[in-house]
Amino acid sequence: MRSETAVRIPSEPMIRVPMANELVDSDRAVGMDPTTPETACFEAGIKFGSLYHQFAGTPVSPDSSASLARAMEESIENQPFCTDVTVEIRDDELEAALAAQSAEYTELTGRFMDVEIVIDYEGATVVASMAMDGDYPRMQLDRVERP
Numbered sequence: 001m002r003s004e005t006a007v008r009i010p011s012e013p014m015i016r017v018p019m020a021n022e023l024v025d026s027d028r029a030v031g032m033d034p035t036t037p038e039t040a041c042f043e044a045g046i047k048f049g050s051l052y053h054q055f056a057g058t059p060v061s062p063d064s065s066a067s068l069a070r071a072m073e074e075s076i077e078n079q080p081f082c083t084d085v086t087v088e089i090r091d092d093e094l095e096a097a098l099a100a101q102s103a104e105y106t107e108l109t110g111r112f113m114d115v116e117i118v119i120d121y122e123g124a125t126v127v128a129s130m131a132m133d134g135d136y137p138r139m140q141l142d143r144v145e146r147p
Helices: 036-055 065-077 091-099
Strands: 004-007 015-018 082-089 113-121 124-133 136-145
Touching: 036 065, 036 082, 036 113, 036 124, 036 136, 065 082, 065 113
Parallel strands: none
Antiparallel strands: 004 015, 082 113, 113 124, 124 136
């Protein structure tokens, strides 16, 4: 039996809105089966979201940057399908920021780091990176190798 939900818009005829179960065929969304490389790209995005939003705002100084970079790498490498993470914290940028303020540390943001993440999902390899694009930390796909 099909379920239907009707929505009445004032002064408009009834509009039938399909239920979610009508959009599914054999437990799979119609036309939504991602390829293996697409899934690998999705995984790279998940890792970047986790890395950036978990560590943005962390207090950092040139003295702590190397240990913070290692912690970031090791943390993200724990996630499924992630084979390698490289985080380089730009000490020269940190030092310049610190010279303009009284505190001995600053908050970690994208402008202080370059990141590369490698994902291997069912034989598809994705290399993604983050670097500053003007004043925005751009996360991008650098290479996608199909299985």
